[in-house]
Amino acid sequence: MKKLINAVDDVVKEQLEGMALAHPDYVKVHFDPTYVYRADAPVEGKVALISGGGSGHEPMHGGFVGYGMLDAACPGEVFTSPTPDQMYEAALAVNGGAGVLFLVKNYTGDVLNFETAAELAYADGIAVQSILIDDDVAVKDSLYTAGRRGVGTTVLAEKIVGAATEARYDLKQCADLARKVNKYGRSMGMALTSCTVPAAGKPTFELGDDEIEIGIGIHGEPGMRREKMKAVDEIVDDMMAEILDDGPYARTVREWDNEHGEWIDVELIDPPFEAGDEIIAFVNSMGGTPVSELYAVYRRVAQICEGRDINIVRNLIGPYITSLEMQGFSITLLKADEEILKFWDAPVNTPGLRWGV
Amino acid sequence: MKKLINAVDDVVKEQLEGMALAHPDYVKVHFDPTYVYRADAPVEGKVALISGGGSGHEPMHGGFVGYGMLDAACPGEVFTSPTPDQMYEAALAVNGGAGVLFLVKNYTGDVLNFETAAELAYADGIAVQSILIDDDVAVKDSLYTAGRRGVGTTVLAEKIVGAATEARYDLKQCADLARKVNKYGRSMGMALTSCTVPAAGKPTFELGDDEIEIGIGIHGEPGMRREKMKAVDEIVDDMMAEILDDGPYARTVREWDNEHGEWIDVELIDPPFEAGDEIIAFVNSMGGTPVSELYAVYRRVAQICEGRDINIVRNLIGPYITSLEMQGFSITLLKADEEILKFWDAPVNTPGLRWGV
Amino acid sequence: MTVTKEQIVTWLEETAVVLNENKEYLTELDSPIGDADHGINMTRGFNKVMEKLPTVADKDIGNILKTTGMTLLSSVGGASGPLYGTFYMRAGMAVMAKEELSNEDLYKMLQAGVDGVVQRGRAVPEDKTMIDAWTPAMSALKAAVEAGDDTVTALEKSVAAAEQGMKDTIPMQARKGRASYLGERSIGHQDPGATSSYLIINALLETVKGV
Amino acid sequence: MTVTKEQIVTWLEETAVVLNENKEYLTELDSPIGDADHGINMTRGFNKVMEKLPTVADKDIGNILKTTGMTLLSSVGGASGPLYGTFYMRAGMAVMAKEELSNEDLYKMLQAGVDGVVQRGRAVPEDKTMIDAWTPAMSALKAAVEAGDDTVTALEKSVAAAEQGMKDTIPMQARKGRASYLGERSIGHQDPGATSSYLIINALLETVKGV
Ligand SMILES: Nc1ncnc2c1ncn2[C@@H]1O[C@H](COP(=O)(O)OP(=O)(O)O)[C@@H](O)[C@H]1O
Ligand SMILES: Nc1ncnc2c1ncn2[C@@H]1O[C@H](COP(=O)(O)OP(=O)(O)O)[C@@H](O)[C@H]1O
Ligand SMILES: [Mg+2]
Ligand SMILES: [Mg+2]
């Protein structure tokens, strides 16, 4: 393993120290428990948007803390969900009196830890809601799995809902918008190489020189299937078909009922894409794939959308939700209505995403 | 070789097509000869800033075309300097009547091709100046080499001089500013892995699992020396010492004398850094290193600067001048005076760099 | 025969030792069907528990276990953090104020922990999780305690059942946690959480045997 | 004996063939001391020349070579593009309007090309560049032409000198081009540009010999 690190146990801590040194205007980093928060938090009267998850996906989430996006991010160890005390204390630190919305990627660890945090925050009298992102079409059957994973749509949801908090949407409006973004977003990822968790010291999986892994998550988990390497156009064709031809997705998720202080089961159905849709297309690097190759991916994505009468009205291309140094990419398509586009275009000013300011 | 490409011969063309599809508001791409240019070019009365070089360093240079940075970029084949007709025709396309400034990285190929282009543009009556960037302290002795290579300072010069062109600096003022930025900038790079040129199909050099290459350029060239892998702090310590302890750097460069239409030899001396300097610190990924590891690098850079009474007043952290999918990083330090800071902070709006708008 | 507070403390210490010894093994089990961190997570948590333990060693068994659970909750993360955190917290709450445990107490304590894990994680048997080690282990323990076996014998039966349950996860297709994303590709691998659960109950047996 | 226009065209064709045959070899030479593209660059350029050649085949030698140079200039890039581009353009300008070449013409033509390379690239002998193949090749050619050797003999001597010059680059430390950045590590490797230059002059010999 060759990585730009010192002791394996200090990796996350030192990277966060570097971030704090680099961006004092945007963020502060609290240790014990660990969370990254807006330098100007709490923002009075604004819903506080908090996300978090294992480290190793940078710039997500810490790099998205700042004006127009997150109020706080809770980084766990590499690829390990953070702990409830992190989210709970982050909530206390950034709550501006209008409540706290947790954006949670659907991984068992993230879900369970955020659940506990929501209970703790509620017990303290903080209004809290929690919305799951579960957009990974590589996971087929929610009945026989932990449900679709939360991947690329998370970044888009953080941007869009973050802008809504700045516009002083109330907690329920923010939660509704987050649920809608998740409903309209679908993603799929692939890997050319494995990544190496520092503490493990060797690649999580072995891939032959002519093999690729299709349908991976963002933690170096193996994917849906292994294939022979092929041309980028063919890879994108397959992945776009999985996303665009994905039918309605129905499942039950647990949401926190802040009024009654209990978990309730909510039935959700995501509609499929259809001709005439306007979308935001997000082509993401897994960390080790340079932006040049992402443009080859985007080229094909654009061709396919054009051929299916789907109109890309905005795009985002780059390494935003990564898996350490893994080579590979993911595609996220998000159906965009007026409200979503308005908040997408709104100013954002974070270390990892910036426009309009 | 596993890359997100189709046929090896189409790599650059298809990536540029993707870029054109992705960013029609910013750039247009011309083929035969190939150049990327501002969608709103030519900008009347503004000096046109043009750079270029081999492809494989994305987002540099094409990703830096747009308001406040480049007017055009000329991409060659991967790691191969572009040809004079590209620069010449780009100059014709973006010249707004105030002349054209070429920013040229000091590599024999880039230098020779841009020289020919300058002669061609001059012959057409276009006012042209050409400034070399040669900032790589890994190259020690300019008498016995082709001189220091142009690396990280190029990105900073494109940003700063681009802002000056928007402020309607005239051609000579822009050239003087570019020369000053180069004078104040020093860089050094290292690699954890080699990269693979698509047309070659295999890694340019072999590195053992416990070896790193110190003092590399940006084309997969081997570096100054090979070392055993060590902690990031030790690596940064060594590289920062090379940059900060680098003495005055004297050499002769060829510059185009637009008045007399000939090449003249210019003697340049770059002063070393000293305590009390204000600097812009730029920590760059070689393409395959994720931003999380860059923060570990930045952390140490900041500690060292603090210890030597050098004041980091701005920073830039991310993959901006890359070597395909190579893992590794470079550090660029740029002494910043008032003029440089003013133009650094000025708005920039390109696919690869954006703030203030 | 009873289990003393000292033995409970020793059990936790023994657990920390065993998990550290099996750190790489657990992480390796988590590679093909997970994210290669289960051993890392568990040792991080139990090493923190070892730091905390001296500060509560004079408390009762219930409090010691509750502290263990809270420490795991705030140091492990991942899926196993809230699950094992809940396990020890609920186990502790079932034996509050006690300084020693009868066989019935021991069973009640462990069963309360397992119930907490099920409530939090909603796993059912054959989902290929730690529940597949705990469910047979608890049935065996219950039967042995009801039959009047001594503590060591009862735990021996329980550990044997846990080991079998752990091995039985190999042919299962996962339906919970990360492994479930693999579908059929999760078949043929032993579940890391079931393995750590087996190690934990086995550590209890070893402690009580006094080996 | 003279060299005809047809032979010049054949020389260019033969060069394209030989460079394509040696594409990987030249690129491999460019790996340890360069950026692994010299073979790719040269074949890209000469394949373009082959496309262009039919459109100027009825022109004189000077024009054919000038077109060759301009084609290389706008298709090769890198260091070798402007250098070989200049070589053929200058060579062409030295024999403008000619339909066949005496031995003296041949020498003058090549020397003009080499002078252009030196002017553009400022390399001197022992910098470990293509100049280290051309310089001895031109001395040998000059001496042979002055001694009245026939074309084949003169070119044979020149090619032998070029080959020696090419091999002599192995122990040199580079002072120009990318290889110079390696300092002492450039020692022990044959220069790719000197190698392509040897192949080019050897292709001329083979053409004139009619093999
Ligand atoms: N819903 C669940 N209920 C019970 N146990 C579970 C559940 N989900 C996962 N597990 C257990 O957690 C183990 C994985 O733990 P660990 O690797 O530490 O966490 P993560 O999966 O977050 O990386 C699995 O092997 C499984 O035994
Ligand atoms: N200044 C120079 N003068 C003459 N030849 C040079 C000079 N610089 C480089 N060369 C030649 O160019 C060759 C490299 O060509 P090539 O690999 O195609 O270009 P690049 O170095 O730009 O990748 C070297 O082997 C050397 O012979
Ligand atoms: Mg994990
Ligand atoms: Mg090259």
Ligand SMILES: [Mg+2]
């Ligand atoms: Mg795991």
Ligand SMILES: [Mg+2]
């Ligand atoms: Mg080369």
